[in-house]
Amino acid sequence: MQSPVTWGELTGTVTGTNCQGVRAPLVGATLQVDPWAMSWTFTTGADGGCAYWPDRWNNTTGC
Numbered sequence: 001m002q003s004p005v006t007w008g009e010l011t012g013t014v015t016g017t018n019c020q021g022v023r024a025p026l027v028g029a030t031l032q033v034d035p036w037a038m039s040w041t042f043t044t045g046a047d048g049g050c051a052y053w054p055d056r057w058n059n060t061t062g063c
Contacts (some may be wrong), residue, residue, distance in 0.1 A: 006056050007055055017052065040054075
């Protein structure tokens with residue numbers, strides 16, 4: 001399935017580093033995205049990642 005041409009993928013992985021210097025994904029981290037038109041709250045999954053396909057009219061990239 002192809003996304004509409006006005007959509008763009010907002011994706012990433014949240015990681016943290018412990019006191020021993022080991023880096024790992026943060027499971028269940030809360031992310032807040034606040035473009036001018038609306039806002040979204042996400043929670044990372046088991047891999048520390050999340051993804052969303054907003055429409056560019058929500059101005060998530062400032063374009």
